[in-house]
Amino acid sequence: MINIYSITAAIKILGRKDILKLEVWARVIFVKFANGQGRFVSKNLFWIEFHRSRKERAKDLTVGYYDRDLYQVSSQSQIDPYFVSLGDDIQCECADFANQVKAKFRYPICKHAWALLNHLNFNSLSAYIQSNQGKAA
C-alpha cells in the first residue's frame, strides 16, 4: 500500500520531528505534535514531497540502455537492476511502481523511472508526457 500522507513525509515538509500522528481530512491533513498542538497541511504538499523524495533517491542510480524501449536501472535493494520501459508511458517492474498502479495513480512513477527520465534529460514528468504526445500527433 502506498501512503502519501505519512509521518515521514510530514517530518520533511514541516522540518520538525515531534510529530505524533496525522489525521486525513477531506481537503487537508491535520498534523498533531507531541506537545498537543497541531496544524493543517495541504494535501498537495504531501504529493510534492512524494515526488521530491523519489527524484532525490533517483540521483544515486545508474541507467544503462538495454534494447528497443528497454533500459536497466540499478537497484539499491537488490543486486539485479530493474527493467524500465519507455513506450507510450513509463513502466518499471519494482514494487513501488506496482503499488502506484494498484492505487490507480494516473501517472505512476518510481525512482527508477525518474533516474531514466534524468538520464534522457527530461527534468519533469510533464516534459516527457508532452514530448511523447508530440510524437503521437
Ligand SMILES: [Zn+2]
Ligand atoms: Zn521502479
